[in-house]
Amino acid sequence: MGTLETILLEKVEYSCGGTYNKRMHGTRERVLELVIERCEVRVEELAEALGISAAAVRRHLDILRADGLVHVRSVKQATGRPYHTYHPTEAAVEDAATAELLTRMLQTLSDRDDVVVAVSAGIAESLASKHRQDVAGTAPAERIVQVTESLRHEGILDTWRESPDGYHLINGSCPYRRAAEISKLPCESDRRAIELLLGEDVEQINRIVDGSPVCEYLVRAERGPQTTVEVS
Numbered sequence: 001m002g003t004l005e006t007i008l009l010e011k012v013e014y015s016c017g018g019t020y021n022k023r024m025h026g027t028r029e030r031v032l033e034l035v036i037e038r039c040e041v042r043v044e045e046l047a048e049a050l051g052i053s054a055a056a057v058r059r060h061l062d063i064l065r066a067d068g069l070v071h072v073r074s075v076k077q078a079t080g081r082p083y084h085t086y087h088p089t090e091a092a093v094e095d096a097a098t099a100e101l102l103t104r105m106l107q108t109l110s111d112r113d114d115v116v117v118a119v120s121a122g123i124a125e126s127l128a129s130k131h132r133q134d135v136a137g138t139a140p141a142e143r144i145v146q147v148t149e150s151l152r153h154e155g156i157l158d159t160w161r162e163s164p165d166g167y168h169l170i171n172g173s174c175p176y177r178r179a180a181e182i183s184k185l186p187c188e189s190d191r192r193a194i195e196l197l198l199g200e201d202v203e204q205i206n207r208i209v210d211g212s213p214v215c216e217y218l219v220r221a222e223r224g225p226q227t228t229v230e231v232s
Contacts (some may be wrong), residue, residue, distance in 0.1 A: 027050065027052065027056075027060060028063060028064065030050060031046060031050065031057060031060045031061065031064065032064055032069055032070065032088070032092060032096075034046055034050070035064075035070055035086050035087065035088050035092070036088045036092060036093060036096050039087060039088065040085045040086070040087055041085065042083060042084070042085055042086070043057050043058055043084070043086070046061075046086075061086055064092075068089055068091055068092075069088065069089055069091060069092040069095075070086050070088060070089060070092065071086070071087055071089055072084050072085070072086050072087075073085050073086075073087065099178070102179060103178065103179070103182060106179055106182040106183040107182055107183075109183050109185065116183065116185050116188065117188075119185060119189075120185050120188040120192055121189075123185075123189035123193070124188075124189045124190075124192035124193040124195075124196060125193075125196065127154070127189070127190075127193040128193045128196035131147075131150040131151065131154075131193075131197060132197065134146055134147075134149070134150035135147055135150065135197050135198075140167070140198075140200065140219070141162070141167070143197075143198050143199070144160050144167050144169065144198070145160070147169070147194060147197045148160045150197075151193075151194070151197075155171075155173065155175035156175065156190050156193075156194075157169050157170070157171050158170055158171050158172050158173075165218065165220060165221060166218055166219050166221040167218070167221075168216055168217070168218055169194065169202075169216070169217040169218075169219070170215070170216050170217075171214060171216075172214050174207075174208040174209060174215060177208065180207065180208075180209045181209050187204060187207060187209075187215070188204075190215075191217060194217055198219060200219045201219070201220070202217050202218070202219055203217065203218045203219075203220070204216070204217050204218075205217070
């Protein structure tokens with residue numbers, strides 16, 4: 001694999017595994033973005049910028065603090081009670097910088113299908129290797145259950161259902177929506193990882209970034225042998 005492919009593979013794997021990028025609530029993500037942009041901000045300023053209550057802002061900040069992305073300082077005043085300001089942690093700034101770098105790198109892939117194929121294959125193999133120990137079934141339905149359960153922890157799959165056309169594997173939330181809006185690489189790497197774990201051909205038939213309410217993959221039902229009837 002060439003230098004560009006290697007660097008991009010490392011960045012995508014790091015970003016997709018980071019706290020900053022895993023299913024963060026939309027408003028909470030915006031709270032974190034504002035804290036990073038302003039470096040020092042009060043609850044009231046965040047509430048005004050986002051058009052939500054101070055209580056709602058505090059709830060998001062509490063979760064971000066628990067995740068190690070935001071810390072708080074108490075500022076003393078000459079008169080009156082001290083007030084609190086919120087600041088991004090080093091981890092939050094590093095994750096944000098990594099996400100920005102990833103965005104720029106993905107944008108360069110619009111006409112580099114060879115790189116997309118190489119990088120997505122590498123990511124898929126890495127992800128599949130991590131989860132192969134969880135998939136020991138032999139029957140297709142058994143493997144579907146095991147793959148869905150294993151990849152649920154990655155935010156890639158939620159549930160599955162069986163239909164006449166085959167097995168549908170479904171995710172109700174995109175774990176890296178911004179990246180998927182820029183490049184097909186994240187979706188392709190997930191599809192390929194599912195394919196490697198199942199040992200079956202997998203199609204992606206719906207994507208949230210295309211307007212669907214879910215991301216959906218299909219493992220088509222096997223067709224039985226066809227009988228040819230001669231007509232005289």
